[in-house]
């Protein structure tokens with residue numbers, strides 16, 4: 001998938017300008033940027049939910065602007081920020097809805113669809129929630145359900161908006177592991193996060209969105225620096241390399257200490 005000189009925003013008012021990058025099969029790109037920085041707006045534009053103010057988004061060389069919703073959904077899955085629920089569908093039904101792009105919105109799901117849904121529930125370790133109402137589970141459990149729904153879709157590209165935001169520490173790590181596993185199967189993953197350590201844990205490349213522009217894009221060690229985090233978030237951070245593993249971690253400091 002390619003994003004080419006993309007400008008995006010609402011009602012003709014740009015939030016981001018001239019953003020360009022290619023998301024390759026089998027890679028994970030982490031998008032970092034401050035609150036209100038335009039990450040969700042970029043994603044919605046990449047998914048064809050918002051019309052670009054300039055530039056274009058292509059998949060397999062074709063501009064997605066002319067694609068029907070169903071065609072898009074056959075290739076790209078979206079995990080939105082965990083939302084509140086209104087209809088008491090079961091978790092299994094929500095995950096099965098991920099198959100709608102494969103079977104058609106009003107077609108009855110077949111055995112293969114049910115199998116894909118069960119496999120997605122198992123992959124996220126939430127089989128025990130399958131018969132619970134989506135309106136009666138926790139925010140983190142909803143997030144896991146939405147990820148399972150995206151998996152059931154069997155997409156080429158997976159766009160995830162802060163997929164770890166409402167998860168407990170264990171589930172954050174398990175979801176990042178899952179993301180790496182998906183990339184190994186050839187899926188291209190773009191995810192936003194507010195935790196730069198997550199970029200160190202799971203990203204092949206990191207993109208920084210600053211004041212509506214792509215400030216940097218590259219290997220985590222090159223892009224996630226103390227200077228960059230100061231610029232993005234206005235805080236002091238030390239990047240420490242662990243002696244045994246060579247892994248990097250971010251250690252923020254409190255100014256008043």
Ligand SMILES: Nc1ncnc2c1ncn2[C@@H]1O[C@H](COP(=O)(O)OP(=O)(O)OP(=O)(O)O)[C@@H](O)[C@H]1O
Pocket residue numbers: 010015033034035036037038039040041042
């Ligand atoms: N529907 C909308 N109409 C008009 N402006 C919007 C709309 N949604 C968001 N915005 C504005 O667009 C800007 C970018 O918002 P966006 O949600 O893309 O940021 P974000 O990086 O995803 O933020 P966060 O990290 O807080 O989720 C913000 O200034 C926001 O107020």
